Amino acid sequence: MSCVLELQNIGFTYGLGTPFEKRAVDGVSLKIEKGEFIGVIGHTGSGKSTLVQMLNGLIRPTDGRVLLDGRDIWEQPKKIRDVRFRVGMVFQYPEYQLFEETVYKDIAFGAVNKGLEGEALDKAVRDAAAFTGVKESHLEKSPFDLSGGEKRRVAIAGVIAMDPDVLVLDEPTAGLDPMGREILLSQIVNYHKQRGTTVLLVSHTMEDIARVADRILVMNHGCPEMFEATKKVFAQGEKLREMGLRVPQITTITETLRQRGVNVPDGVLTVDEAVDVLLPLLKKEGRTW
Template sequence: MSEILELKNLGFVYGQGTPFEKRAVDNVSLKINKGELVGIIGHTGSGKSTLVQMLNGLIKPTEGEVILDGKSIWAEPKKIRSVRFKVGMVFQYPEYQLFEETVYKDIAFGAINKELSGDELDRAVRSAADFTSLKPELLDKSPFDLSGGEKRRAAIAGVIAMQPEILILDEPTAGLDPMGREILLSQIVRYHKEMGNTVLLVSHSMEDIARVADRVIVMNSSKLVMFDTTKEVFAHGDELEKCGLKVPQITRIMQSLKQRGYDIPDGILTVDEALEALSALLKKEGKIW
């Protein structure tokens, strides 16, 4: 896989040079490949939100570099706006940023700023709406007439319509009910698979990250403490505990069964994997599953 994004000794200090100076990100270096879905986890205040805001130039690093497609995004500061079309950012509770007369216009806003127009713009808007499962009849409605989950999807569609090379989602399922979370997560996975774009997903839900991420970034106290495959990261439960994190609940259950002597394989992260393992165990013992 070819590399799309590299962080070199990246750091950021809020209030630098003042009595209120606070380091949010400290010397982070890593590489992300094209087409990966990377999870980003960490306790509140670990630096993950500051980290992702540096990736599209919303915050300028106080140290280090963000390299996109082989070029520092701050090499030409006057062109930083173009980076934000390549690296799309969806903030927490993005529905609060809806403001246009119709859902269609809201989704189209960023794409228009990218200078899409005519049929190309219309295709981008309708494709983005489709990826987020917004029905065509909703496009002519006011965004304020939508349900909470529909507003969230409309806001995400607005970023997708800009056709970014990298899509960053900061806690996209926060505040949604279980059904809404499941729907939105499945839409993100569908977008990633069909478009093949790079996706970075910030989440407090270990279950969500375990289900969808190829690799996982773990932040703690402004530092990068792990960056590895999802299975490898969640195999280090003790280290995650020190960061204020936990392995997925189903993983803890299966580890507990293994400790009690059941023949359970390591590295189970999802309910589907657990069902498969339990089915195999029952068949091995001659029981019907």
């Protein structure tokens, strides 16, 4: 695998040179491989949002370099827009960015800016709508007539339509109902699998992260505390708790069972996995479920 994004010791200080100076991100160095699904976690104010906004050049790091396919994205500051098409960014509550007359036009906004037109544009828009489950019949409606969840799908489709190499999602499921979360998450996973796009998912919901991420980046006070395989990160429950984070609920349960002498393996991260390991145990004890 080759490396798509590389951060070389990047840092960012808000209000440099004023009394309100604040170090938000401090010396982050890491490499992200092509096609990876990365989860980003950290407590509020840990620098996650600032960090991801530096990936597509919305924020210019005050020190260090961001390399996209081996090239510094700030090499030519005037061409920073090209970077934004390649690193797609979906903000928190993206439904508030919609502005066009129709859903179709809004999804097309980024792709048009990128320079797509004609059939290629139409295909990009319809594919993106399909990925996020925007109904065909909604495409000609005004985005302001949709429900909150539908608007969010439109907004995410608007970024996917630019066909970025890296897709960054900042809390895409915040404020959705459980069913909506579930569906949106599986749509993102599906998109990741089909297109092979590198995905960074910022989330506060450990269950979501545990289900989808290959690797997890844990941010704490502006520094990357861990950047390891999902199982390895969630095996360090105590350390996570010290940072104001936690492990998925089901992991806490199986860990507690194990401490009490029940023979369950470690690193159980999802409910499905837990069912797989717990059911045989119950059967062995002669109980039926």
